[in-house]
Amino acid sequence: MTIDHPVALAPADRAVRLLGGDLTEKALRLHLDGLAGVDAVGLEARAADLATRSIKTSSKAWALDTIIRTCDLTTLEGADTPGKVRSLVAKAVMPDPSDPSCPRVAAVCVYGDMVPYAVEALGAHHGDPEKGLVSVAAVATAFPSGRASLAIKLADTREAVAAGADEIDMVIDRGAFLSGRYGLVFDQIVAVKEACRRADGSYAHLKVILETGELQTYDNVRRASWLAILAGADFIKTSTGKVSPAATLPVTLLMLEVIRDWHRLTGETIGMKPAGGIRASKDAVRYLVTVAETVGEQWLTPHLWRFGASSLVNDVLLQRQKMTTGHYSGPDYVTVD
Amino acid sequence: MSRLAVPKTYKLAIGGKFPRSESGRTYAVASPSGRFLANAALASRKDARDAVVAARAAQPGWAGATAYNRGQVLYRIAELLEGRRAQFVDEIVQSEGVTAAVAGAQTDAAIDLWVWYAGWADKYAQVAGNGNPVSGPYFNLSVPDPTGVVAAIAPQERTGVSLLGFAAVVAPVVLSGNTTVVVANEAAPLSAISLAEVLATSDVPGGVVNTLTGSPAELAPWLASHADVNALDLAGAGSIGDGTAWIDLQISAAETLKRVLPPVSGAPAPSLERITAFVETKTVWHTKAML
Numbered sequence: 001m002t003i004d005h006p007v008a009l010a011p012a013d014r015a016v017r018l019l020g021g022d023l024t025e026k027a028l029r030l031h032l033d034g035l036a037g038v039d040a041v042g043l044e045a046r047a048a049d050l051a052t053r054s055i056k057t058s059s060k061a062w063a064l065d066t067i068i069r070t071c072d073l074t075t076l077e078g079a080d081t082p083g084k085v086r087s088l089v090a091k092a093v094m095p096d097p098s099d100p101s102c103p104r105v106a107a108v109c110v111y112g113d114m115v116p117y118a119v120e121a122l123g124a125h126h127g128d129p130e131k132g133l134v135s136v137a138a139v140a141t142a143f144p145s146g147r148a149s150l151a152i153k154l155a156d157t158r159e160a161v162a163a164g165a166d167e168i169d170m171v172i173d174r175g176a177f178l179s180g181r182y183g184l185v186f187d188q189i190v191a192v193k194e195a196c197r198r199a200d201g202s203y204a205h206l207k208v209i210l211e212t213g214e215l216q217t218y219d220n221v222r223r224a225s226w227l228a229i230l231a232g233a234d235f236i237k238t239s240t241g242k243v244s245p246a247a248t249l250p251v252t253l254l255m256l257e258v259i260r261d262w263h264r265l266t267g268e269t270i271g272m273k274p275a276g277g278i279r280a281s282k283d284a285v286r287y288l289v290t291v292a293e294t295v296g297e298q299w300l301t302p303h304l305w306r307f308g309a310s311s312l313v314n315d316v317l318l319q320r321q322k323m324t325t326g327h328y329s330g331p332d333y334v335t336v337d
Numbered sequence: 338m339s340r341l342a343v344p345k346t347y348k349l350a351i352g353g354k355f356p357r358s359e360s361g362r363t364y365a366v367a368s369p370s371g372r373f374l375a376n377a378a379l380a381s382r383k384d385a386r387d388a389v390v391a392a393r394a395a396q397p398g399w400a401g402a403t404a405y406n407r408g409q410v411l412y413r414i415a416e417l418l419e420g421r422r423a424q425f426v427d428e429i430v431q432s433e434g435v436t437a438a439v440a441g442a443q444t445d446a447a448i449d450l451w452v453w454y455a456g457w458a459d460k461y462a463q464v465a466g467n468g469n470p471v472s473g474p475y476f477n478l479s480v481p482d483p484t485g486v487v488a489a490i491a492p493q494e495r496t497g498v499s500l501l502g503f504a505a506v507v508a509p510v511v512l513s514g515n516t517t518v519v520v521a522n523e524a525a526p527l528s529a530i531s532l533a534e535v536l537a538t539s540d541v542p543g544g545v546v547n548t549l550t551g552s553p554a555e556l557a558p559w560l561a562s563h564a565d566v567n568a569l570d571l572a573g574a575g576s577i578g579d580g581t582a583w584i585d586l587q588i589s590a591a592e593t594l595k596r597v598l599p600p601v602s603g604a605p606a607p608s609l610e611r612i613t614a615f616v617e618t619k620t621v622w623h624t625k626a627m628l
Contacts, residue, residue, distance in 0.1 A: 321564075327589075328386055330565025331393070 012190045014266075015230040025183035032182055032226060038218035038254060047250040050293055051286045060285070061323055065103050066300055067284045067316050068095055069129070071307045072137055072273070074109040076144075076241065082117040085110055089121035091335055092134050096317050098333070099324060105313065106302035107135035107167060111143070112160040119164040126164075129302035137167035137207070141192055144211075144240035146171035150188060157195040160204075167205040168196050169308075171240060172224065174214045182227055189231035207235035207273055207306075212251045213243040221251055225258040235271035241308060246276025249286060256294040263295065272299070275308025281319045284312055310337060347377040347526065349384055349550060350533035352391030353543015359383050364551070366527060369434035369495060377526050380551035382559040385518065388547035389565055392486045392516040395544025400483045400514030408458030411512055413539045415451035418444070421535060425500055425528055432525035433496045443497060447504045453607050454508040461513065465613045469620070476623045481616035483514035484596060485567035488560035490520050490553045491529065492604050493576040499525035502604035503532060506572050507546055509611035515568075518547045518560060522573070526550040553577055561586040561595070568596040568615050575600030 012023070019027045055063055073092045075084060088108055096102040106129035108118050118136045119126060127133030138160035142148035148156075157168055170192050176184045189208055196204040208228035212221050228236050236255055239246040252274045259270045272291070278284055284307060291299050299305050314334040321329035347366070348355045357363075362379035378384075399407070418425065422444055429440035462481055469477040487510045492502030499522050510517045521529035533548040549556060554577045561569055569590050574583035587597050598614050605611060 327562035327592075328389070328559065328564060330389075330563070333564055 012186070012193075012231050014232060014268075015186070017266075018230065028182050028186060028227075028230075029180075031230075032223045035219075035222055035226060038222055040218050043218060043254055044250045047248075047253045047290065050253070050290045051249060053286075053289045055285050055289070061320075063285045063288050064281060064316050064320050064323070066288060067281065067307060068105055068313060069103045070300065070302050070305050071105045071309060071313055071316075072107045072109040072275075073105045073313060074241070074275075074308055074310045076109070076111060076139060080111060080114055082114070085114045085117045086121045087335075089118055089134075091313070093122070093125050095313055096320065096334075099320070102317070102320065104129075104132060104134055106306055107137045109137040109139065109169065109308060112138045112140050112156055112163070112165070114138075115160050115163040115165045135166040135302075136164060137169055138163075138165035139169045139171075139240075141170040141188075143169070143171055143209075144242040146173050147175075150191060153188065154191060154195045157192050161196055161198060165204055167207060167235075168192070169207045169209055169237060171209045171211060172228065174211055177224060177227075178214075178216070178220070182223075185224075186227060186231045189228060189233065193232040205234045205271075206232065207237045207271070208233040209237045209240055209275075210255075211240055211243055212238050212247075212255075213245045218250070218254055221254055222258060225255050226262075229258065229262055229270055233270065235273050235306070237273040237275055237306075237308065239274075239276040239308075241276030244277070247274035247278055247308075249290060252287060253290050253294060256291060259299075260295045269299075269304055271304045271306065273306040273308055278307060278309050279311050279315060281312070281316045284309075284316065344375060347375050347530045347550065349378045349380055349388075350530065350537070350546070350548040351384065351388045351544075352394070352547065353537060355533070355537075356384075358551070359387070362551075366432065366525070368431055374431055375527060377530070377550045380520075380549040380556060382556065384549055384551075385556050385559050386563075388518040388549060389486060389488070389560070389563055391544040392518050392547055393565055395542055396483075396485055396514075396516045399511070399516055399542055399545045402514070404459035404462065407512060407514065408455045410540045411451055411455035411458060411508065414535060414541065415448050415455065417535045417539045418448045418451065418532075421531075422448075424531060428527045428531060429499055432499055432527050435496060443499075443501050447501045450501065450504050450607050451508055454512050454612075457609070457612060458512045461609060461612050461616075464609065465616060465618070471622075474625055474627050476625055477620065478623065479618050479620045481513065481613065482619045484615050484617050485515060486565065487515045487517045487568045487570060487615050488519075488563070488566045489517055489570035490557055490573040490577075491522050492601070493522055493524070493553065493573040494603060495524055498522060498604045500528035500532065502573065503529045505604045505607065505611075506570055509607075510570065510615050511541075511545055513612060513616050515615050516545045516547075518549065518566070520553045520556050520560075520573075521548055521550050523550075523552055554582070557583075557586055558589065562589040562592065564593050566593075566595060568598075570598045570615075571600050572598065572605055573600065575602065 092105045140157040141153035210224045358378040360381035363376040364379045425444045426440045465481040467479045471477045492498040
């Protein structure tokens with residue numbers, strides 16, 4: 001594809017509204033390349049400044065509970081088994097058996113073929129995290145590389161949705177994005193969004209993984225964020241967790257700024273999910289500060305904010321136990337993952 | 338032309354690094370006559386927490402080293418102490434206010450103590466373990482296993498223990514494969530930090546011995562109640578408060594089933610009991626040939 005040869009894109013409501021009815025690759029490219037460049041030094045300085053806030057006592061207790069409430073408890077290993085998914089679900093429903101006041105996590109995040117086991121294990125606890133229940137999120141579209149034909153990606157997505165996944169975490173085609181084929185990436189997100197449609201006409205929530213560790217520059221992260229939102233993403237997500245660097249605070253701040261700008265422009269709320277590499281409560285609290293300072297505290301609900309993490313919950317539980325018992329806890333008092 | 342003195346900054350030793358206290362606090366260390374010697378870091382409960390994390394991380398690797406290898410590492414500590422003898426004598430003279438001869442005797446005793454315990458590293462298991470007699474065609478073996486992370490309060494007397502007391506607490510704990518968090522002598526912590534520098538350059542893996550300087554009264558309760566500490570050596574805890582405060586430490590340690598060694602006066606004498614106090618006996622059976 002070249003910019004001189006306009007190609008019709010699959011229809012996408014948001015993009016049509018912003019860029020006009022005859023949606024072409026050229027219009028998309030003009031918009032994305034026309035975005036202002038990112039002040040990398042300013043961005044990193046702002047993120048470092050937000051990371052210095054000191055959160056103590058009751059604010060800290062609230063932050064720890066918010067981290068658990070908005071966490072996607074994740075297992076994405078080749079060695080996953082139905083048994084491992086069941087124990088993950090047991091932990092999602094009751095993160096700290098020694099303290100019933102501990103909130104549940106927002107969702108469990110598994111590979112597509114594990115969705116039936118997660119749904120079965122959740123039983124009556126399966127549902128909307130805003131109501132204290134636990135969702136099932138499935139990674140799809142040939143996660144983590146995304147290197148498969150569109151037909152396979154769509155089949156992957158449909159199968160997970162049919163099995164009962166409430167949320168689909170898709171990866172974008174980073175190769176196509178980096179070589180400038182924005183139209184292809186856009187079309188694929190639109191097609192996957194369509195594949196998220198259930199029999200009753202409702203849609204599974206779509207989280208679009210940008211894999212920022214492979215996008216090279218902050219400018220690309222900003223472009224990819226806009227691209228994903230225009231194509232219909234409900235959430236934008238930093239990383240698969242399989243590539244280093246995964247989520248970083250500056251990248252999350254930058255993506256939140258795009259979400260803020262989109263909210264100001266259209267009034268629509270888009271969710272954000274940093275994933276990978278967030279292991280300590282202290283780091284997670286910094287992300288919460290960044291959300292509150294960038295898009296506002298109302299974003300700190302499971303519908304608009306998630307952590308993608310596997311070991312973070314254990315560290316948060318240790319901190320929680322310290323706050324309730326008054327003495328330091330240890331790894332013997334949380335699960336072995 | 339006179340030269341400006343370059344005073345040393347005495348910091349903590351946590352995980353093979355020498356950080357300042359996260360609290361940023363320091364306290365002045367003085368000689369018995371009140372002369373200023375140095376500023377030492379005043380460790381906070383969060384430093385103690387970090388030290389336990391470092392000790393826990395280092396424990397499997399240290400316990401996984403062969404007993405012979407641990408003995409060699411302990412002997413190496415004695416070798417390096419010998420090489421830096423003058424520095425230790427000087428620090429003891431200054432911080433305890435004793436003569437060079439007395440300080441030299443304490444340093445020699447500390448060096449000999451490392452050698453004594455180094456020898457035990459691959460021998461204590463033969464004494465503390467056993468092949469139990471059974472009425473069947475199998476072996477039944479009891480072997481001592483390190484208990485894990487041991488928190489210790491070094492002896493706190495003003496004289497005679499600043500180096501020797503510290504070594505006499507640390508050596509028997511680590512030789513079996515435990516890792517440790519030690520609160521040094523509060524009034525005379527300089528030798529303990531200099532010893533930490535020796536440990537850092539003598540093949541002891543980072544995190545095996547973590548040294549905190551500061552107030553035992555402030556730090557000990559946090560270590561005693563810490564759920565990830567397996568045992569408590571209260572050697573120097575008799576000096577906290579009115580002398581009975583260590584009983585409260587013992588009570589809070591009981592909450593998480595820690596082994597506790599009660600206070601002693603002065604530097605504990607080298608003994609096999611101090612080694613076996615921090616090991617657990619694991620008994621296993623194994624088939625033997627019926628031929």
